[in-house]
Amino acid sequence: MSKVLTHSLFTDFDIDLFKAGKHYRLYEKLGAHLIELDGVKGVYFAVWAPTAHSVSVVGDFNFWTQGEHLLQVRWDSSGIWEGFIPNVEKGATYKYKIQSNNGGIVTEKADPFAFYCEKPPHTASVVWDLDYKWDDSKWMKNREDHNALDKPYSVYEVHLGSWKRHGEDNRFLTYLEFAEDLVAYVKETGFTHVEFMPIMEYPYDPSWGYQLVGYFAPTSRFGNPQEFMVLVDRLHQAGIGVILDWVPSHFPDDAHGLGFFDGSNLFEHPDRKKGYHPDWKSLVFNYGRNEVRSFLISNALFWLQYYHADGLRVDAVASMLYLDYSRNDGEWEPNIYGGRENLDTISFLKEFNEAVYSNFEGVQTIAEESTSFPMVSRPTSIGGLGFGMKWMMGWMHDTLEYFQKDTVYRKYHQNDLTFSSTYAFSENFMLPLSHDEVVYGKKSILGRMPGDEWQKFANLRLLYSYMFTHPGTKLLFMGCEFGQSAEWNFEGSLDWHLNEYPYHDGVRKLITDLNGLYKAEPALYEKQFSPEGFEWINYSDHQNAVISYIRKGVKLKDDVIVVCNFTQVIRENYRIGIPRKGKLKEIFNSDAATYGGSGIKNGAKLAIEAAPYDGRDYSVELTLAPLGVTVFKIV
Structure with a gap:
């Protein structure tokens, strides 16, 4: 009598989706799942290995013996092997022992869908569940706004x-x-x-x-x-x-991994020109x-x-x-x-x-x-x-x-x-x-x-x-x-x-x-991906290695002006064009003493003059800190 009971979590619709490449929740079907069948607790195992001659589940519950727990291949040409093994518990270690149709090669593979693995360098999969009571409902409810x-x-x-x-x-x-x-x-x-x-x-x-x-x-x-x-x-x-x-770009060819999984190029492309990555010596x-x-x-x-x-x-x-x-x-x-x-x-x-x-x-x-x-x-x-x-x-x-x-x-x-x-x-x-x-x-x-x-x-x-x-x-x-x-x-x-x-x-x-x-x-941030959120003031002052620009929000009052001085020279009375009248307030300075800088800064509020500059009707004179970025707002 087989020690593996016939059972399946797959419906015909699941198989159709899988074959079509449209099954996006395979982790609910393939892998190792703790279930109860006819009042008996155990584990349902399922693995995709279409060119395998046989697939055994080997683990600490059967002394890693091949043939002790043989899975059954589905009749529908999906290449899925499955079965229920009674009395296997959470924490059990296991692998799939796969005998291929390709010369009878036998390999031990970790479960591609395992929820937990042994700590490296050990390589077995571990039967596990994903039960957990989350306490992040506030974040998840508002995630769309945060993200x-x-x-x-x-x-x-x-x-x-x-x-x-x-x-x-x-x-x-x-x-x-x-x-x-x-x-x-x-x-x-x-x-x-x-x-x-x-x-x-x-x-x-x-x-x-x-x-x-x-x-x-x-x-x-x-x-x-x-x-x-x-x-x-x-x-x-x-x-x-x-x-x-x-x-999703590549994976290693470790013996217990996805490479040559069932004796064929199952996950990797069979053409070496498409299935091998020369830089990383890995499979694609x-x-x-x-x-x-x-x-x-x-x-x-x-x-x-x-x-x-x-x-x-x-x-x-x-x-x-x-x-x-x-x-x-x-x-x-x-x-x-x-x-x-x-x-x-x-x-x-x-x-x-x-x-x-x-x-x-x-x-x-x-x-x-x-x-x-x-x-x-x-x-x-x-x-x-x-x-x-x-x-x-x-x-x-x-x-x-x-x-x-x-x-x-x-x-x-x-x-x-x-x-x-x-x-x-x-x-x-x-x-x-x-x-x-x-x-x-x-x-x-x-x-x-x-x-x-x-x-x-x-x-x-x-x-x-x-x-x-x-x-x-x-x-x-x-x-x-x-x-x-x-x-x-x-x-x-x-x-x-x-x-x-x-x-x-x-x-x-x-x-x-x-x-x-x-x-x-x-x-x-409001227009960080839109050209409407950025405007140069001056990008051509090569001689002084200074650039200045405006970052724009939805509301005009939120605009900020950024001036970057890429040399260690303190630039006093440095004039830039301003789009409108008012006063300029410094709100950030990378040269602040608290950061380890020299502490060069501008006054509390700078008067904006009706003096055309940089193609604008208004301008202001600034003091630029050495190797510094200064951020201002018009108030």
């Missing part, structure tokens, strides 16, 4: 393994410890959102989480699924949104296969449904969009129209975004896309890919290039800064200073700044203040907010002791105040 594109969006990017470690033994903090320390810190510094670098289970620490094997399981390095839910819940209770990095999903599309879109919706994620930042979109990405001539083939675009990927990304936005209110998808591919953050209804936002990689590259230059040469490169305004509104851009900018010999952001110690910190404050007043949403990698001196090291904690030094503490205070300014001034 809207015309609201402040200031993101703190976090790698949980290295944000902070336990001091004595350098161990990881737990999700519950993060729920105390991280939540308090993010609330104190004023960020509106946290973005977690991938928390889905991954085998290899140096991948930083970007090579996944457990797409439906938060990594067990820091605790169990419910403990991760506590972290998200506490962030929401503190009024902080949660964005998760999501990696087959976006043209319906069942794979269902797997990926189900995975995206899973994190939004069960973990209340407020957004997904999609990694490496450029590598997905182009057939010739990181490939030489002869290593790729054009599409049916002779182009280099991956048509299957384009179709998949559109479907993914449509599924996300139609199933969940108040969420955002964000593309890490580094090319000029058009309409990434435009609706699919008008031909776009459908993302809510796109990383502004051009701004990041040009701005960092400019800031690395000694101030004496900046007058020759002002176009590096002003060029971003020519395309700033072609997409809904997020300005990123991410983890990628502080590794592999690039130095820390502080380490790139020129000059002596005072100038380095002044330049850093200048950079951040320019960033927060530039159109677009913001993202800052952990440690940058207090001027981490060294490059990021994923194997240890951030250098928190630096906050004991005035200059570093000053940067942290500056970021806190910039977050406050961003949230307090509607002109900095």
Whole structure:
């Protein structure tokens, strides 16, 4: 008598949707589910393995014996193997032992739909449930307002393994410890959102989480699924949104992972020119296969449904969009129209975004896309890919290039800064200073700044203040907010002791105040993706390396005027044009003494004169702080 009972959670309609690539909640069917059948408690197992000859569930409940618990393949050619095993309990470890039709190869695979995994380097899946009582109803009810594109969006990017470690033994903090320390810190510094670098289970620490094997399981390095839910819940209770990095672009070829899953190229594209990533030595999903599309879109919706994620930042979109990405001539083939675009990927990304936005209110998808591919953050209804936002990689590259230059040469490169305004509104851009900018010999952001110690910190404050007043949403990698001196090291904690030094503490205070300014001034967010929200005053004063501009809100009274001085020269009696009469009030100055600056500032209120300048009827004389950004309002 078989020890596996015949049972199925699938209906015929489920199978039709799965085959068509339209089943977006496969996690409710595939995987391991604790159920009760005819009064007996146990686990229903289901796995997709269409070319398998046999599939056994092996685990600690049967001494990992092949053939002890054989699943049955469905009759409908779906390739799904399933069955109910009595008396298996929550916490049991298991794998699928798959014998292929391809030469009888036998492999042990982790469950692609497992909710929980053993702690690496162990590789088994763990039977688990997702029961949890959420206490974030207030956030979820108002999430659409918090997360809207015309609201402040200031993101703190976090790698949980290295944000902070336990001091004595350098161990990881737990999700519950993060729920105390991280939540308090993010609330104190004023960020509106946290973005977690991938928390889905991954085998290899140096991948930083970007090579996944457990797409439906938060990594067990820091605790169990419910403990991760506590972290998200506490962030929401503190009024902080949660964005998760999501990696549908590639996956590793680890023996227990998705690669060659049932003895065939099941998840990866069978053509090596499309199914292998030369940079990362990893496998690429087959976006043209319906069942794979269902797997990926189900995975995206899973994190939004069960973990209340407020957004997904999609990694490496450029590598997905182009057939010739990181490939030489002869290593790729054009599409049916002779182009280099991956048509299957384009179709998949559109479907993914449509599924996300139609199933969940108040969420955002964000593309890490580094090319000029058009309409990434435009609706699919008008031909776009459908993302809510796109990383502004051009701004990041040009701005960092400019800031690395000694101030004496900046007058020759002002176009590096002003060029971003020519395309700033072609997409809904997020300005990123991410983890990628502080590794592999690039130095820390502080380490790139020129000059002596005072100038380095002044330049850093200048950079951040320019960033927060530039159109677009913001993202800052952990440690940058207090001027981490060294490059990021994923194997240890951030250098928190630096906050004991005035200059570093000053940067942290500056970021806190910039977050406050961003949230307090509607002109900095209401039209952050519209050309109506930005106007140059003067971008051509190369000689003095000064630029000035207006950020505009819905109401005229909310407009703010921003003046940036990119040299260490104090500029007195510096005149700029003003659009209307009144008085000018300084509301922010990156050179304030509290930040470690020189304290150069303007008087309480400056009289605006009826003296034409910069093509305007009015003007005012200012004092510009060295390496400083000053923000004003007309009162």
